[in-house]
Amino acid sequence: MEVIAPGEKKDLSGPLPDAYSPRYVEAQWYSWWEKEGFFTPEYGRPSIDAPNPNGNFVMIIPPPNVTGSLHLGHALTNAIEDAITRYHRMKERTTLWVPGCDHAGIAT
Structure with missing residues (x-):
């Protein structure tokens, strides 16, 4: 798994896992979602x-x-x-x- 600084957008150009893994996906994306304000109603x-x-x-x-x-x-x-x-x-x-x-x- 590529290490990306928290809050930075992820690079999707590389190979993805064979099966969907919520833990893998959310570990990589959650901090970026929070930084961008996706969980606020006034987005x-x-x-x-x-x-x-x-x-x-x-x-x-x-x-x-x-x-x-x-x-x-x-x-x-x-x-x-x-x-x-x-x-x-x-x-x-x-x-x-x-x-x-x-x-x-x-x-x-």
């Missing part, structure tokens, strides 16, 4: 009070189906909603999507 703005010229994106997590039973479709829906939210965040919009529980306390 791309000087403060939370400043209006975002790129707009806002808010997605409300819908409740489960009428049976109340969780199934594979819930995982698929959450993955799609996560991808859509990340897309809008990459477009530098202020985004809000909080996975967790719906109005009835059912995990979503």
